Amino acid sequence: MPERSSRQRGSSSSASGRAGRPTIDDVAREAGVSLATVSRALRGLPHVRQEVRDRVIQAAESLRYVADTNAARLASGRARTIGLISPILTTWYTSQVIAGIEDVLQVAGYDLLISALSSPQNRRRLLEGRLTFQQRVDGIVSVDLFLGAEGVARLQPDLPMVTIGESIEGSLSIGIDNEHGGRLAAEHLCELGHRDFLIIGGAAPEIQFSPVPQLRKAGFLAVLAEHGLPAVAEVDGEFSIEGGYRATMTAMRGSNPPTALFCFSDEMAFGSLQAARELGLRVPADLSIVGFDDHEVAAALGLSTVRQPVRELGRRGAHRVLAALEQGTIVSGHDVFPVELVVRSSSAPPPLR
Amino acid sequence: MPERSSRQRGSSSSASGRAGRPTIDDVAREAGVSLATVSRALRGLPHVRQEVRDRVIQAAESLRYVADTNAARLASGRARTIGLISPILTTWYTSQVIAGIEDVLQVAGYDLLISALSSPQNRRRLLEGRLTFQQRVDGIVSVDLFLGAEGVARLQPDLPMVTIGESIEGSLSIGIDNEHGGRLAAEHLCELGHRDFLIIGGAAPEIQFSPVPQLRKAGFLAVLAEHGLPAVAEVDGEFSIEGGYRATMTAMRGSNPPTALFCFSDEMAFGSLQAARELGLRVPADLSIVGFDDHEVAAALGLSTVRQPVRELGRRGAHRVLAALEQGTIVSGHDVFPVELVVRSSSAPPPLR
DNA sequence: ATGAAAGCGCTAACAT
DNA sequence: ATGTTAGCGCTTTCAT
Secondary structure, three states: OOOOOOOOOOOOOOOOOOOOOOOHHHHHHHHOOOHHHHHHHHOOOOOOOHHHHHHHHHHHHHHOOOOOHHHHHHHHOOOOEEEEEEOOOOOHHHHHHHHHHHHHHHHHOOEEEEEEOOOHHHHHHHHOOOOHHHHHOOEEEEEOOOOHHHHHHHHOOOOOEEEEOOOOOOOEEEEEOHHHHHHHHHHHHHHOOOOOEEEEEOOOHHHOOOOHHHHHHHHHHHHHHHOOOOOOOEEEOOOOHHHHHHHHHHHHHOOOOOOEEEEOOHHHHHHHHHHHHHOOOOOOOOOEEEEEEOOHHHHHHOOEEEEOOHHHHHHHHHHHHHHHHHHOOOOOEEEEEOOEEEOOOOOOOOOOO | OOOOOOOOOOOOOOOOOOOOOOOHHHHHHHHOOOHHHHHHHHHOOOOOOHHHHHHHHHHHHHHOOOOOHHHHHHHHOOOOEEEEEEOOOOOHHHHHHHHHHHHHHHHHOOEEEEEEOOOHHHHHHHHOOOOHHHHHOOEEEEEOOOOHHHHHHHHOOOOOEEEEOOOOOOOEEEEEOHHHHHHHHHHHHHHHOOOOEEEEEOOOHHHOOOOHHHHHHHHHHHHHHHOOOOOOOEEEOOOOHHHHHHHHHHHHHOOOOOOEEEEOOHHHHHHHHHHHHHHOOOOOOOOEEEEEEOOHHHHHHOOEEEEOOHHHHHHHHHHHHHHHHHHOOOOOEEEEEOOEEEOOOOOOOOOOO
16 A cells, blocks of 8 residues: 655655655755754754844745655654643643643643543553653653652653642642642631531542542531531542432431531532532522632522632643753753632521521 | 763763663673664564564663664654644534544553644644644644644644544545434424524634534524424524523523524533523423533433533544554545434423413 | 755565 | 665764
8 A cells, every 4th residue: 555655765855755844955955955954953953043043934935845744743843732631631620730831831832732531551661761752852841640759750860740730749739729729618618607627539540540539528627627626527428419419319308417518629619509409408598509610600609619720730830840841951840830729609507496 | 061961972871861762772782693683673573483472572672771862863754642622622523533643642652742723823833834833743633623624634744634523525534423413302392392493602712613502503404494493593692601501591582582492512501501590491391401411410410412522533543644644545434423412401392471 | 054864663665 | 484775854973
């Protein structure tokens, strides 16, 4: 199947087959300089007279020349590509991060390569460097993977890497103050007069190594303690709408139903809202619900929540890898973004008893 | 900045600097064969004795060798990468499509390269082939871009391409029966007894070239006509929550408020729901709302809607490009997936007057 | 400031 | 069935 039999000699300019892309030689010929000069001129490298540079750019434009990325990478060892790995691509969180990363890669002229690492096998293969993925990118952004310090250490030596959502010692990570987020929710609910809470948190199977839930819980409980209230239960909402729905159904039908729910994600809170509706509970009159994220739908539902700037997290993450790339050294550091309580109409004082 | 001065001769095996990746030569030496044999053996090509193949695989494993994709691409002209282009990455629709594509690329061993084409400039640069993007992929999946027949024709000669959401003559596209979707919504609402409708559709700035809204509208109006009802207005909801909110606010405050809303996306319907709540209108007692998509949140909100299998669309799209790639010819065809009415609690007979 | 030339690591003819 | 060899299109020394 010859479909593209290269190996044809010379054949100077213009299209002669399917892949008639102009090469750097064509540009050199057109501009009357050597191909080395073309390379320098086009990449904005020094030691090229302005006049010559203009002429080269001119020639390149007229030929519609764009350097072949693969050849460039092979020769230079750089790909101008950042890789994103995440166990799950469909959550609001992940898509916000992706958008944030793209925001900055776009202007930096980098490509974004995406890989879902849904299975433990893939995860292992990543850590063992057995994924084609690693060779195609100059840096990695990891979202929700919770590789832990060892995991990151494993990848770092080869590629600059930044972790979003998790903070890891000795590496580059972007996150929020989860404990503070938990505190904000608790303070809000306590001030409203609630005393009977339920935390809907737990762990989606994909993010079971995440320290995030316990941090949010710690913050929440700390505030309760300050108010002289006992610790409360945390049930598993699997970080999904259905999980939140099920958890709420079970809890509210139980013997001692809480008057306030703190969900570790807005998506779980949506499920809670649905359950409340089906149970005939009015929100917030009978039940208060506070979420976490500030998912775009939260506003439409009047959900009180703890907002985290996810797209911003993605942007910063991209900036950090790019910076690490330019420095050429393994950088470490942790960026913490603020969270903020957004009070809407899903939280109010508890019903009188 | 020497950071990685290659050009060092020989240096046989093992790491000697940052990028001490083993090459095909290392494997050849280790297995005691030529590098051509290694290439064949590892790629599963014929004409390699099983015994030799095993030995090569053995050697590759022990050296942790993985072929350099860039070198391979440069030499072969193939990248094992599919590119996704979309004007916007954060919508539910797009992230579902992305996930669907990843589902199949993952098992096919292909990478997914993502590029947001938010500005008209980028769009133009794409069509002019001035984006690095095109050279890095073997095929393209376009989502919500609405390039039209000319746009696709422009890209096709170079790369197999499939369009998701839009059906284009003479090319490969995956979509749904939008008109039927419109019909389903209208039939449902008419059967409930509604006579005063409003369509919330219009066009997000990014998808202004989309034929989708008019198809859904046509289906909707056709049914109204069959019921002897006059055509109804379509207002712009920008395909966003806020847009749906604003459109609903305006409409319901107007002189002749409708009793039923048909929103061309669930996200707009969420905005409508919010507006209704703020206006003190009960859904569905005072106002019926039907959306389109079956966004995951729709179930939680009890939104009646027209479901389309978006992730499935993505999967099929990926399969199609891959198939086109294998065939090596430009294929055309249009896959139409069924839509389905999902009745929940946001639609009911109109209030008595 | 510019050019010549040696690879980068692989694939695909073409031999054998 | 296996090996030899010529590139793929670029970057980067090294010379000039």
